[in-house]
Amino acid sequence: MTDALGRVPIEINSMGKPCPMPLLMLKRALKTAETNQVFLLKSSDPHSEIDITRYCAINHLSCQLTQLSATEFHYLIES
Numbered sequence: 001m002t003d004a005l006g007r008v009p010i011e012i013n014s015m016g017k018p019c020p021m022p023l024l025m026l027k028r029a030l031k032t033a034e035t036n037q038v039f040l041l042k043s044s045d046p047h048s049e050i051d052i053t054r055y056c057a058i059n060h061l062s063c064q065l066t067q068l069s070a071t072e073f074h075y076l077i078e079s
Contacts, residue, residue, distance in 0.1 A: 009040040009076060014048070022048040023055055026077065030061075033079040041075040048073055 012029050014022035022043040029039055041052065049065060052075050056063035062078040 007038050009038040012039055012041045015042050015044045017045065019045050019047045019051060023051045026052065026055070030079055035079070037079045039077045041077060043073045044071050
Protein backbone atom coordinates (compact mmCIF):
# COMPACT_ATOMS: atom_id res chain seq x y z
CA MET A 1 0.00 0.00 0.00
CA THR A 2 1.28 3.48 -0.85
CA ASP A 3 -0.09 6.95 -0.33
CA ALA A 4 -1.02 9.43 -3.09
CA LEU A 5 2.64 10.46 -3.47
CA GLY A 6 3.87 6.88 -3.81
CA ARG A 7 5.43 6.69 -0.34
CA VAL A 8 5.42 3.33 1.42
CA PRO A 9 4.03 3.76 4.96
CA ILE A 10 5.59 2.31 8.09
CA GLU A 11 3.18 -0.31 9.42
CA ILE A 12 2.01 -0.25 13.03
CA ASN A 13 0.15 -3.48 13.72
CA SER A 14 -2.05 -3.20 16.82
CA MET A 15 -4.49 -5.93 15.78
CA GLY A 16 -5.81 -7.75 18.84
CA LYS A 17 -4.59 -5.10 21.24
CA PRO A 18 -7.19 -3.32 23.40
CA CYS A 19 -7.59 0.40 23.91
CA PRO A 20 -5.40 2.45 24.50
CA MET A 21 -2.61 0.37 22.90
CA PRO A 22 -3.25 1.47 19.27
CA LEU A 23 -2.90 5.13 20.28
CA LEU A 24 0.17 4.47 22.44
CA MET A 25 1.83 2.55 19.62
CA LEU A 26 1.15 5.45 17.24
CA LYS A 27 2.57 7.99 19.71
CA ARG A 28 5.72 5.91 20.11
CA ALA A 29 6.21 5.72 16.34
CA LEU A 30 5.62 9.46 15.91
CA LYS A 31 8.41 10.28 18.38
CA THR A 32 11.00 8.99 15.92
CA ALA A 33 9.21 10.08 12.75
CA GLU A 34 10.80 12.17 10.06
CA THR A 35 8.94 15.09 8.51
CA ASN A 36 6.16 13.91 6.19
CA GLN A 37 6.53 10.30 7.35
CA VAL A 38 3.51 8.12 6.59
CA PHE A 39 2.21 5.38 8.90
CA LEU A 40 -0.34 2.64 8.37
CA LEU A 41 -1.93 1.80 11.71
CA LYS A 42 -3.94 -1.43 11.75
CA SER A 43 -6.37 -1.92 14.63
CA SER A 44 -9.13 -4.31 15.62
CA ASP A 45 -10.35 -2.10 18.49
CA PRO A 46 -13.60 -0.31 17.52
CA HIS A 47 -12.83 2.44 20.06
CA SER A 48 -9.62 3.26 18.22
CA GLU A 49 -11.64 5.24 15.67
CA ILE A 50 -12.45 7.93 18.22
CA ASP A 51 -9.00 7.88 19.86
CA ILE A 52 -6.91 7.98 16.68
CA THR A 53 -8.98 10.49 14.71
CA ARG A 54 -9.24 12.86 17.70
CA TYR A 55 -5.51 12.60 18.45
CA CYS A 56 -4.66 13.33 14.81
CA ALA A 57 -7.03 16.31 14.69
CA ILE A 58 -5.59 17.82 17.88
CA ASN A 59 -2.02 17.34 16.63
CA HIS A 60 -2.73 18.50 13.06
CA LEU A 61 -1.88 15.15 11.50
CA SER A 62 -3.48 13.94 8.30
CA CYS A 63 -5.55 10.82 8.99
CA GLN A 64 -7.56 8.70 6.57
CA LEU A 65 -9.67 5.91 8.05
CA THR A 66 -10.63 2.81 6.11
CA GLN A 67 -12.90 0.34 7.88
CA LEU A 68 -12.34 -3.05 6.24
CA SER A 69 -14.82 -4.90 8.45
CA ALA A 70 -16.56 -4.57 11.80
CA THR A 71 -13.31 -5.61 13.47
CA GLU A 72 -10.58 -4.17 11.23
CA PHE A 73 -9.67 -0.50 10.90
CA HIS A 74 -6.77 0.95 8.90
CA TYR A 75 -5.51 4.49 9.42
CA LEU A 76 -3.16 6.20 6.99
CA ILE A 77 -1.45 8.92 9.05
CA GLU A 78 1.03 11.53 7.88
CA SER A 79 3.23 13.31 10.39
